Amino acid sequence: xxxxxxxxxxxxxxxxxxxxxxxxxxxxxxxxxxxxxxxxxxxxxxxxxxxxxxxxxxxxxxxxxxxxxxxxxxxxxxxxxxxxxxxxxxxxxxxxxxxxxxxxxxxxxxxxxxxxx
Amino acid sequence: xxxxxxxxxxxxxxxxxxxxxxxxxxxxxxxxxxxxxxxxxxxxxxxxxxxxxxxxxxxxxxxxxxxxxxxxxxxxxxxxxxxxxxxxxxxxxxxxxxxxxxxxxxxxxxxxxxxxxxxxxxxxxxxxxxxxxxxxxxxxxxxxxxxxxxxxxxxxxxxxxxxxxxxxxxxxxxxxxxxxxxxxxxxxxxxxxxxxxxxxxxxxxxxxxxxxxxxxxxxxxxxx
Numbered sequence: 001x002x003x004x005x006x007x008x009x010x011x012x013x014x015x016x017x018x019x020x021x022x023x024x025x026x027x028x029x030x031x032x033x034x035x036x037x038x039x040x041x042x043x044x045x046x047x048x049x050x051x052x053x054x055x056x057x058x059x060x061x062x063x064x065x066x067x068x069x070x071x072x073x074x075x076x077x078x079x080x081x082x083x084x085x086x087x088x089x090x091x092x093x094x095x096x097x098x099x100x101x102x103x104x105x106x107x108x109x110x111x112x113x114x115x116x117x
Numbered sequence: 118x119x120x121x122x123x124x125x126x127x128x129x130x131x132x133x134x135x136x137x138x139x140x141x142x143x144x145x146x147x148x149x150x151x152x153x154x155x156x157x158x159x160x161x162x163x164x165x166x167x168x169x170x171x172x173x174x175x176x177x178x179x180x181x182x183x184x185x186x187x188x189x190x191x192x193x194x195x196x197x198x199x200x201x202x203x204x205x206x207x208x209x210x211x212x213x214x215x216x217x218x219x220x221x222x223x224x225x226x227x228x229x230x231x232x233x234x235x236x237x238x239x240x241x242x243x244x245x246x247x248x249x250x251x252x253x254x255x256x257x258x259x260x261x262x263x264x265x266x267x268x269x270x271x272x273x274x275x276x277x278x279x280x281x282x283x284x285x286x287x288x289x290x291x292x293x294x295x296x297x298x299x300x301x302x303x304x305x306x307x308x309x310x311x312x313x314x315x316x317x318x319x320x321x322x323x324x325x326x327x328x329x330x331x332x333x334x335x336x337x338x339x340x341x
Contacts, residue, residue: 091180
């Protein structure tokens with residue numbers, strides 16, 4: 001029961017974290033849907049393990065373990081891509097700040113640079 | 118005839134202490150307005166550039182060549198006296214003597230953007246594997262941008278002010294080469310190619326773009 005509780009709490013916190021990860025409206029909407037489905041799925045399977053076998057059979061798999069492994073792989077890919085894009089965003093913001101600083105310094109040391117005469 | 122001071126040669130560099138002085142000296146000797154962009158070098162490159170008669174900008178960290186080029190372009194655009202912009206590698210593989218060739222169609226207002234090409238003559242001697250990877254990358258860029266030029270990944274470029282105003286690179290790393298082609302194409306600029314000679318020496322092969330970067334570029338283009 002402690003493990004189940006741990007799983008439910010950690011997946012809930014994970015969901016909250018993922019919801020806050022990115023900012024564009026469409027991506028955020030997709031993230032919310034994925035997280036809600038995943039959280040409901042994990043809680044349901046945790047409380048009723050027999051259901052995972054039925055899901056496995058529904059998807060044409062023999063073992064419930066396979067469903068969980070596949071779902072985990074999909075989620076891992078989703079999270080990895082999400083983190084990659086988030087890092088790209090942060091890098092781009094850092095570049096903009098660095099560029100603004102370099103240009104400001106350049107204008108300070110070359111005072112007639114932007115003057116016509 | 119143009120005054121070379123109207124031509125801003127943008128030279129991004131990162132840890133090029135072995136060759137930077139020679140490259141900058143030759144550009145300055147030809148009276149070009151040289152804008153060197155230090156992309157966070159950790160060797161003596163910055164010290165070397167600082168002693169030269171050029172304008173020097175410095176990134177606080179290593180952001181990538183694309184980011185350094187955009188910083189150079191953004192800064193150069195602020196100077197109303199600059200009519201033409203040239204992007205030039207700092208590792209010595211570009212030839213200063215070729216600048217007049219890439220500028221010629223711009224000065225005559227035949228075009229807005231000139232891409233240097235290695236594939237319209239046989240002056241450039243490619244390492245075998247590099248030729249194959251480049252050809253594949255060029256084909257991909259041609260298909261994805263719809264711009265039919267023969268050398269999309271050549272850092273030797275020249276453009277006028279209206280083209281410079283259209284260029285706003287988002288990719289910091291080496292993917293900027295495809296982005297230049299894409300933005301020039303989408304902005305409806307007149308594009309022309311001019312043969313340039315790229316010199317592959319032991320140093321440029323060691324310091325230049327790794328072929329592994331083609332995988333990074335594809336990933337960037339796919340995940341953007």
